[in-house]
Structure formats: structure tokens, C-alpha cells
Amino acid sequence: KNEVEQSPQNLTAQEGEFITINCSYSVGISALHWLQQHPGGGIVSLFMLSSGKKKHGRLIATINIQEKHSSLHITASHPRDSAVYICAAYNTDKLIFGTGTRLQVFP
Amino acid sequence: GAVVSQHPSRVICKSGTSVKIECRSLDFQATTMFWYRQFPKKSLMLMATSNEGSKATYEQGVEKDKFLINHASLTLSTLTVTSAHPEDSSFYICSPRITSETQYFGPGTRLLVL
Numbered sequence: 544k545n546e547v548e549q550s551p552q553n554l555t556a557q558e559g560e561f562i563t564i565n566c567s568y569s570v571g572i573s574a575l576h577w578l579q580q581h582p583g584g585g586i587v588s589l590f591m592l593s594s595g596k597k598k599h600g601r602l603i604a605t606i607n608i609q610e611k612h613s614s615l616h617i618t619a620s621h622p623r624d625s626a627v628y629i630c631a632a633y634n635t636d637k638l639i640f641g642t643g644t645r646l647q648v649f650p
Numbered sequence: 651g652a653v654v655s656q657h658p659s660r661v662i663c664k665s666g667t668s669v670k671i672e673c674r675s676l677d678f679q680a681t682t683m684f685w686y687r688q689f690p691k692k693s694l695m696l697m698a699t700s701n702e703g704s705k706a707t708y709e710q711g712v713e714k715d716k717f718l719i720n721h722a723s724l725t726l727s728t729l730t731v732t733s734a735h736p737e738d739s740s741f742y743i744c745s746p747r748i749t750s751e752t753q754y755f756g757p758g759t760r761l762l763v764l
Binding site: 573574576578583584585586587588591593629631633636637638640641642643 | 696741750760
């Protein structure tokens with residue numbers, strides 16, 4: 544069992560839909576990253592969380608430290624949101640990556 | 651946001667040759683650099699951690715003599731794949747760290763060894 548699990552693995556949506564991607568972890572962490580990887584491979588850091596909730600544009604990330612769970616929400620999804628979303632937890636000074644959620648948003 | 655560049659972005663080489671990948675942080679300094687590799691549809695796998703001016707620490711199973719890492723300055727780190735073989739074909743990503751929990755990611759280098 545991976546120390547960082549994501550669900551779902553694959554997700555398709557129609558443009559405009561509200562999307563939720565979940566991340567659960569089984570290790571102690573100091574912070575959690577949400578990353579976006581486009582088909583070309585480049586990775587962008589979307590959020591770094593250690594508690595509560597953060598919002599940036601249409602993206603919202605939440606974390607519940609007690610439940611060891613984080614969610615990434617995308618409101619009013621758009622085809623350009625199509626990418627792989629990866630959660631990564633900081634544990635003992637290193638990032639532990641989830642396996643990613645492949646999102647496709649269709650017009 | 652912070653800018654990280656990697657060069658080359660993609661490289662094709664013959665088996666047995668060596669390939670050097672450069673990673674530069676363009677607008678900040680990073681004392682720590684992580685190097686990852688990623689296979690298709692798989693997650694990132696940490697290869698090694700390097701601190702400026704000191705030897706890299708390699709993860710278990712990663713051959714230090716095959717994957718040479720040099721972190722000579724706070725803005726440049728290099729990964730050299732020596733005597734490359736087809737199984738070394740992968741996507742290599744550098745990731746400089748600024749603070750204990752703030753990391754940025756390079757755009758990656760796609761290596762294909764024929």
C-alpha cells in the first residue's frame with residue numbers, strides 16, 4: 544500500500560463541472576503539495592498546505608490533518624484543466640508522491 | 651513564480667554514450683537539489699539529493715557511478731547519465747528546494763537511449 548494514495552486514478556468531466564480529487568496519506572507530514580503535470584511533462588506547484596484551506600482562482604485545496612486527508616477542488620472546470628494532478632506529502636524532509644489523477648475535461 | 655530551466659528538454663542517444671542534463675534556477679538560489687525520474691504513467695521517483703558543494707546522497711537502488719550529480723553552485727546542478735542503456739530511457743526532473751517545504755520543479759528532460 545502506498546503511503547500517499549489518490550482517488551480517483553482517472554477522471555473525465557464535462558466543461559463547467561465541479562471536480563474533486565482526493566488524497567489520503569498514512570505517514571506524518573509537515574506539509575502537503577498539490578502539483579499539476581501537463582502532457583508535455585512539466586510540473587507546476589499549485590498549493591502547499593499544512594492546515595486549513597487555500598484558494599487560487601478556480602482551485603481550492605483543503606487539508607484535514609487529523610484525518611490525514613486532503614482534497615483538491617476545481618470549480619467551473621475547463622478543457623485546459625486537463626492534466627495529471629499529483630499530491631505529494633513532506634515526510635522526513637522528502638516528498639512522497641501519490642500516483643496521480645489523470646483528469647480530462649471535454650468541451 | 652520561480653523559474654527553473656532544464657537543458658536539454660529531450661535527447662536521443664546511442665547506447666553506451668553519456669548524457670549530461672543541466673538544471674538551473676534562474677531567479678533564486680537553491681542549496682538543495684532533488685533529482686527525480688519518471689516512467690510513463692508512473693509517479694516521480696527520487697534518485698538523489700544534493701547539497702551545494704557536497705556529495706549527493708543517492709536513494710537505494712540508484713547507482714551513484716552511473717548517475718553522476720554535480721551541484722557546484724547555488725544556481726546550477728547537473729545529472730550525467732554515464733554509459734547509457736535503453737533501460738535508462740525516462741523522464742528526468744530536477745527540483746530545487748528553497749525552504750524546508752518549498753520546492754520547484756524543472757520542465758524535465760526526456761531521454762531516449764537507442
